[in-house]
Amino acid sequence: MHIPEGLLPIDQAAGWYVPAMAFLGAGLAKLKRRLKEQPSSRPLVGLMGAFVFVVSLMPVPVPGLGTVSHPCGTPLAAILLGPFTAVALGAVALLLQALFFAHGGISSWGANILSMAVGGSFVGYGVYWLMRRLGAGLGLAAGLGGLAGDIVTYAITSFQLALALHGQESIAATWLAAFGSFMPTQIPLAIAELFFTSGVVVFVAKRRADLLGGLEVQP
Amino acid sequence: MSGAHHNSDGFAWSSSFLARIDPRVKLAAVAGFLCVNLLARTALVPAVIAAAMVLLMLASRAPYRRQLLMIAFPSTFAIFVVASQTVFHGGSVFATLGPFDLHRDGMLHGLFLSLRIVAGGLVVVVLGVSTPLNRLCLALKWFRAPATFVEVIQLTYRYLFDMRAEFFRMRDAQRSRLGWSSARHGLASSRMLGGALFLDVYERGLRSAEAMRCRGAGPVAAGSLPRLSRLDLGAALASAALVMVLAVAALMAVGP
Amino acid sequence: MIRIDDLHYAYPGGAAALDGVSLRVPPGSFLALMGANGSGKSTLLKHINGLLISQTGGVTVGGVAVSRQTFDEVNGTVGFVFQDPNDQIFAPTVFDDICYGPRNLGLDEREVEARAREAAAQVGIADLLERPIHHLSYGQKKRLSIAGVLAMEPRVLVLDEPTASLDPMGEARLMRILLQLNKGGMTVVMATHDVDLVPLYAEQVCLLRKGKVAVQGRLREVFGDPELIERCHLRLPRVASLFDIFPDLTELPLTVGMARRKLEELMAERLAPTEPAGR
Amino acid sequence: MIRIDDLHYAYPGGAAALDGVSLRVPPGSFLALMGANGSGKSTLLKHINGLLISQTGGVTVGGVAVSRQTFDEVNGTVGFVFQDPNDQIFAPTVFDDICYGPRNLGLDEREVEARAREAAAQVGIADLLERPIHHLSYGQKKRLSIAGVLAMEPRVLVLDEPTASLDPMGEARLMRILLQLNKGGMTVVMATHDVDLVPLYAEQVCLLRKGKVAVQGRLREVFGDPELIERCHLRLPRVASLFDIFPDLTELPLTVGMARRKLEELMAERLAPTEPAGR
Ligand SMILES: Nc1ncnc2c1ncn2[C@@H]1O[C@H](COP(=O)(O)OP(=O)(O)OP(=O)(O)O)[C@@H](O)[C@H]1O
């Protein structure tokens, strides 16, 4: 679930924007170079952008909370295209979702970039990279990357919510409460994301091994 | 049918006066409204914003079902906020629910936040549904957004429609060979569809990128924003005035 | 077998694509559907297997009214080959794609495989079974799209321009198969632009024009009206136009075979006193 | 104009698609490229404008060696029409799509529009300019894909089966345009399966077989070898096979026009004592 427009106090909204824009800038710079060197990677970039948009829009209601969870898709994008590019794609997907479905928002864009785009991409990619280093198979590494990216996204979102909404409670307690209440839906979703990320990566590796160079599936 | 995507107003209805307002004006107004919305410490400002947006939506005579659907996300979230604030925010306890104390002030604060969420959501919805993405991108360029950023927006948007078209095409192909005639077949078919969708959209995209390159690789449907019309200037003035008034109200914390 | 009654259809946001089409296709017949680009052929065919559902007018296939509810039932009877093979094929490899339909019929795996191999051989792609479908030439994709439907052994076969992009030998081969299946009782409906091919195979022809049936009838009747043919953006078969040089001919031959006989006849006639022409 | 020297190409992860192709296309000629499905026609054509770059062997167009660096230069000279129109068209509306190429040539907007309207009229889609491209029939898309390239007025036109899925009138119209452009000096290379069409327009024919040039030469030479034609999965034009009934004929006519003359000749010969046949 993305933080909606209007929830964050103005100082926090601005505060999240600063690191988010730094990551986005870095992602765009990387992406610019890629598009210049490999004009043929445009379709893949567009495709992954659309893909993140769709995946992170599948709403699964959280019982009793009146809010929704969803998978992220950014770990997969990061594994296939690298984490920086994935940040840019995640950011764009978030912006478009805000515009078309009021899912997320403009002032909360920075916060959402940090959780889903930055957190999902870097943690997902990091776990994948580490697992590959430790000798895990492609499918397993990618799957765990997906799982970790998904969970971390929600951990960060919960922290952002806690910071904004903790009131008189401690931030930690609020965080735990928020994070905990997402778990019943988010654990199954994270497991779905595990299978799904692993499935797609293995599928692409098997069917289009020739693409892997362009796809930058790094070992 | 690699074209379905390019219909740039797939998400925006185009017949209203709202759609005719220059996207630069709309972007600036939206930024103003969202800022004052966040600055607000009383319910007055978000209430005025929400009311103004509802009026705009009604005046635009857009399909109401769509509008209701669009505001569903922020609205459901509002419930979450009220619940969490009632528990966390503090103030006098008016009831207990299991391990939780329910606070009156918290509930009021939660309601205030919900109002802000709905008002902010409405602002974004009005922008989103009245502005074809192509025009929005032109405005972003005018505001000096990085070219790569704008390009990724356009690519993503385009492939969104590509994916949708390819999805339906493939599902029709499967259906006509009985791929969805039972739950078991449906499961197998959906798995195949997921995998094939990815590669198919990619293949097609690659080919149409090649085709573009062959014909010069310029921007598709290039265009530029015309000079601001009288309508645009009017809209700019009106929204600037409203934002100004609301900003004063917000800073002075007028109202309940 | 196929009954279409006063069918109207307009695409969302578009003008009428079908504007009152009525058509009877008797069981076991071979119907060629012709007409200009954009005349509504594909739209009509998609109504036969329920990919499009009519807003007005009814379509029944073998007594079953085509609707959302009967979709699977109808598609158990009707095999449909799309105009663009890229719209039709989706499985990872050629073999998987041909197997897809038979497998959904609930056949056992041995039978599925046997059918797949046979269909692949029929259309001439038996040596490509392991290929990923993205690694095919366009004509090979076209062949695959046909094989995937043949393997289902439907009772009615609907093909949207199956011969476009096939090489001449592949075309002849496909048409032979269709003819043979048709002899075996299969109803075949085929949209095509190839006026030279139609007289060789189809007995029934239907011309569409701007979403309306311009004429339906036996080959000879339809091609007997050159003015209508012209209005439907078609032409006479090339062999026929050869016989322009015999201005007193009442009935133009439409196929090479007919032309040959006619030519022999003419020669014999004119040469009657001397010797019979050729063999 | 186009020189291809010992071109080899294998798709990634696939067998050789081109296996030593050498070809000369003189400026201003009209070459028909024929061959079975999968024989390498599309692969060869894509090398001419640099969509595929040879691993070995060289392609030069108008003296420029085709490479990644010269891609834009080459594509300023060569107009390329894809086999599948869905691969080629991408702009929101028909008009936008036709304008795309000319606009990228840097023409001013008036000229762009004039050219777009003319090209649309040429292929017969002048009344569809405002249509979204996904609201077109397949044949209409095909026409659009051709118009988008015609509007760029390239010096070399490469078409991959441009007539597939066109209705007969559209086909005749397109071929007339191509012939006219060719008369005006444009080099035309066209892959096609339509053996009845080729003799009407092309003077040069190249047959591909399994990635190799089976034969290149003048129409008459190429169609003079029935055994080779058969091996390339082609056939003789239908009019030609009509003349089988004259076993003593040394040279089969390939087009209706030739057949007509031949027939008149034959009749006159045999009827010499009496009266000349027909008109
Ligand atoms: N993208 C691809 N990847 C791998 N192999 C391919 C690819 N495209 C074509 N091939 C193979 O290369 C060979 C030549 O294909 P090509 O498309 O050039 O044939 P073609 O002569 O154009 O056939 P058609 O008449 O069917 O269009 C074929 O055997 C085909 O299977």
Ligand SMILES: Nc1ncnc2c1ncn2[C@@H]1O[C@H](COP(=O)(O)OP(=O)(O)OP(=O)(O)O)[C@@H](O)[C@H]1O
């Ligand atoms: N998806 C669509 N949306 C809107 N209009 C469409 C769509 N598909 C086709 N049309 C229009 O409907 C009419 C009939 O189209 P259809 O595809 O049935 O023609 P067709 O006879 O199959 O032509 P072709 O010979 O080119 O395949 C055409 O005018 C076409 O422009």
Ligand SMILES: [Mg+2]
């Ligand atoms: Mg059609």
Ligand SMILES: [Mg+2]
């Ligand atoms: Mg080809």
